[in-house]
Amino acid sequence: MGKHVLLVEDEINIIEAIQFLLSREGWKVDTHSDGATAVETVRTMKPDLVVLDYMLPGKNGIDILTELRADPEFARLPILMLTARGQGRDRELAERAGVSRFMSKPFSNTEVMTAVRDLVQLAQ
C-alpha cells in the first residue's frame, strides 16, 4: 500500500495508538498536534488521507476542514474526523463542512482501520 496519512491530533496516547495501527499495515504516518498550523502542514505534505481530531489547540477541526474544502486541491481529499465531544450537532456540522467520514471516540481499532481503507479506495 504505502499510502501517506497525516494524523492531526493533540493527545499523545491517541497519536501513539493510531500510529501503531496504521504503521503496522504499511502506511506512512505523519503527525501534527497544532490546530493553527494544520492547514499549512496538509498543503505541504499533500497526504492521501487526513485523520483529524475535532478539538485541537489553536483552531478546531471544523474550521480546518472548511478551509481545506474551500481549496479545490483538497476538495476531494479523504478526511476522517474523530471527536470525543460526543454531541450529535458536531456530526451535523462536520458533514455540512464536507467531512468524508465522522467517528466518535472511543473507537474500535478495526472500525478506524476499515474506515481508512475504504476512504482511500473510494478516492482512487
Place this chain on the structure above:
Amino acid sequence: MISVNQLLGVSLVYVAFLFAIAFFAERASMRGKGSWLRSPTVYTLSLSIYCTAWTFYGAVGYAARSGMEFVTIYLGPSLVMIGWWWVLRKLVRIGRAQRATSVADLISARYGKSNLLAIVVTVMAVIGVTPYIALQLQSVTLSLSIFSETGQPDSLSQQTAAFWVAGGLVVFTVLFGTRNLNANERHDGVVIAIAVEAVVKLVALLAVGIFVVWGIAGGIGPMMERIDNSSIGEWSMDRSRWAALTMLSAAAFLALPRMFQVMVVENEDERHLQIASWAFPLYLMLMSLFVVPIAVVGLDILPAGSNPDLFVLTVPLAEGQGGLATLSFLGGFSSATSMVIVATLALSTMVSNHVVMPVWLSRQAEGAQVSGDVRNVVILARRASILMIIFFGYIYYRLSGGGAALAAIGLISFVGVAQFLPAMLGGIFWRGATRWGALAGLLVGFAVWVFCSLLPSFGPDAILSTAVFEQGIGGLRWLRPQALFGIEGIDPTVHAMVWSLSLNVAVFVGVSLVTFPTPLERLQGAQFVNVFDHSTQARGWDAALATSEDLMIMAQRILGPADALSLFRAEAQRQGLTGHLPEPTQGFLQTLERELAGSVGSATAHAMISQLVGGTSVSVEDLMAVADESAQILEYSNRLEAKSAELSRTARQLREANQKLTALSVQKDAFLGQISHELRTPMTSIRSFSEILRDTDKLDQADKTKYASIIHGETIRLTRLLDDLLDLSVLENGQVSLNLEQGNLNDVIAQAVLSAGGARSTQLRINHVRSDLDVPLSTDLDRLRQVFINLITNAQKYCNAPEPSLTVDILQHGGGLQVVFHDNGTLIPPEARALIFEKFSRINDKDGSGAGLGLAICREIMARLGGDITYEPRADGNAFIVHLPGQAALAAQ
C-alpha cells in the same frame, strides 16, 4: 224651526265630514305627501282646542254674570304666547328631545324616569280634567235641550241626552284617536280635524256676533250705547280676582294635558311656535270680540232667567234665525268634541303608558316578545281609558247636578291642572329640583285642590257636609274648605288657587332642598335645564324619506365605509332594488342594529337606530345604558392597556430569561462537550491499547509494558477527573459541609508541601518562608490544605524555569492574611489570565493529565471558607494569592 232630529242629522253629517278629512289627511301623511298638514297655520289652529265649549258658550255667560272678567281666560294664554314665548320654546325643545308623550311622561322623565311620579301625575290629570269633560257634556246637552224645548218638548230628557252625548263622544274619540297606533303619539288626522273645527267655531261665533251687532243692535254705534247702558257697563274690576284668574289661565294653558298634546307632542317644527306666538293671540282676540255684544243683547232681548251660557244659541233662535242657530250649535259642538277628543287622547296615552302597560308588562314573565301583541294591548288600554275618562266626566256631571255655570266648572279644572306647573317649570329651570320635592309638592297641592275646590263643587252636603263648610274638619275652624287657616272672605276660586299653588311651591322647594337627586335625576335635570346647550335644532324631516340615507351615513361612521356599503348593497339586492339604498324594513333595521351592536354595544346601537328612524323614543334607560356601555368600554380598554403593559413586561422578562437560558445552554453545551471530551479521551486510549494488547500476537514485552502503563495512567487520570468533577459539583451546589478545626497555618502549608512532593517527584524547589511563625487559625483545615496542594502541583507541572522554584509566604494584609505562592516560571499570557479559574481552562498542558478543574475547585473552596484566591503576574513569575478572612487573622494576633 229645527227639530232635534234635524240637528242630530246635521251633526252626523258634520262628524262624517270630519272623519273624511281626518282619513284623507292620515292617508296623505302615510304617503309622505302631508307636509301641508303640518303647516304653522294648522299648528296655530290646533292650539285653539284651548277654546272649548266653555269659551264658546261660557264666555258670553261669564260676561253676562261677571262683566269683563271673562277676558282673563284669554289674557293668560296670550301673555304666555307673547311674553313667555321662550318658556314654551324650551318646553317644546325638551319635549321633543326627550320624546315626551304627555305631561306625566315629561315630569317623570325630568325626575329620573320615576314611574311613581308618572302614575301620580296621571291620576291627578284624570281627576283634574274630569270636571272639564263634564263641562263639555253639559254644554252639548244644554244646547240640545234648547232645541228640544223650542221644538219637541220632552223628547229627550237632559239626563239621557247627556248619556248619549257621552256615548257618542266615546265612539268618536275611539274611532279618531286609536284607529292606528303611532309610537310617536302623533295624530295627523286628529290635528287636521281639530284645525277644521277651530275654523268652524270661529266662523260660528263671528257670524252670531255680526248678526247681533248689525242685525239686532243696528251697527257699532248703537251697540256701544247698549253696552254702556247695560249692567256689564257698570262692571268694576276685582283686582285680586283679575290677577289670579289671568295667572290661572296662563298656568292651565301650560299644564293642561291636551295643550301639551297639541303644543309639544304634535309639534312638527319648533319654528311653528314663532308664528303661533302672534297668530294664536289673534285667534283668541277674534273669539272674544263679540262676547260682550252677545251678552248685552242677550240680557236685553231674552226673558229674565234665561241661561246666559246659551245666549249664543238662544239669541239667533229668538230672532228666528234657525240656520244661524244651527251653525252656532255646530261651533259649540266643535268646541266640545275637539276638546274631549284631544283631552281623552292625551289622558288615555298617560293611563296606558304609565299605569296599564307597566302593570301588564310586569305580569308578562318574559316581557313582550310579539310586537302585535303589545299593540293590541296598548290599543285596548287606550280605548278602555277613553271610555273610563268620559264616564268619569259623565258621573261628575250627574253628581254636580249639571246646573253650575260653565266658567265655574272650567276654573275648578284649571286650578287642578295648574298643580303640575311648579314641578314642570321647576324641572326645566332649576337643577336642584328633586323627585321627592316634585312628588310632595304635587300631592300637597292636589290635596288642597280636592279639599278646597273639587269637593265643594258638588255643593253642600253632596260629599262635604255643611258642617265641614262652616266648622272645618272635626270642628277645626282652620280646616274649612273655603277659609283655610281661618282666612275668610276670599273668592273660593282665588282661595283654592292661592293656597294650593303656594303650598305646592313651598313644599316642592322645601323638600327639593333637603333631598338629594339620584344620578339619573341629575343627568336628566341637566338635560332639561340646559336643553339649548345640548340639543341642536330639532329635526324637521320626514322620517320615511330620510331614513335610508341617514342610516347609511351612520353605519359608515361606525362600521367603516366599505363594510357599510357592502351590507346595504346586499340588503338592497335582496329586496330587488338597484343602487345601494334598501328600504328600511323591520328586518333590515334589526340586522343593522346587530351589526352596529358589535361595534358600539347594543344599547347604543338601539338608541342610534331609534333616533334615526324616529320610531321609538330614546328613554332615559337607553341613555343610561349607553353611558354604562361607554363606561364598560372605557374600563375594558383601560384593562386592556394594563394587560398590554403587563404583557410587554412579561415579554421583556421572558426575553431576558431566554437570553440567560440561551447563555446557560451554550455554557452547558460547552461544559458537556468538555466533560465528554475529558472522559472520552482517556477512554479512547484505554480502548485502543487494550484492543492492541488483545488482538496483537507478536508484541514484544517492552511494548506490552508501555501500553499497559498507558492504560494504567489513563485510568488514574479518569479517576482523578471524576473525583474533581464530583468535588466541584458538591462545592458549586453548596452541599459541602465545612469541618471547622483549630490549627496552625504553617502546619497546613508544610503538610501540603509534603503531600504534593510525595505524590510526584519533581525538581521544583519549595521555599517555605516564615515557617516557624505560629499562626493559629480556625477553618476547614483539610479544604485549605487541598487548595495549597493544588497550587503546589500546578507549579510543579507548569513552572518551566530552568531551576523551578516556588516561594510560599504569609503576609498580614488589611484585616486578613495572605498566603502567596510565587513561582519563577513564564507568565501566563494576559488573554488567558481571566480564564484560569474557569472550569476546563488549561494552558500549555503538555502531558494532558489535567482536566483544567484544579483552580476552579480552589476558587470554590476559598469562597466557601469566606476568603478568595487571585492571580498576580509579577516581574519574576506568577503569584497565586490565597486570601484568608478576618476571623483567621484575628486568631493570628
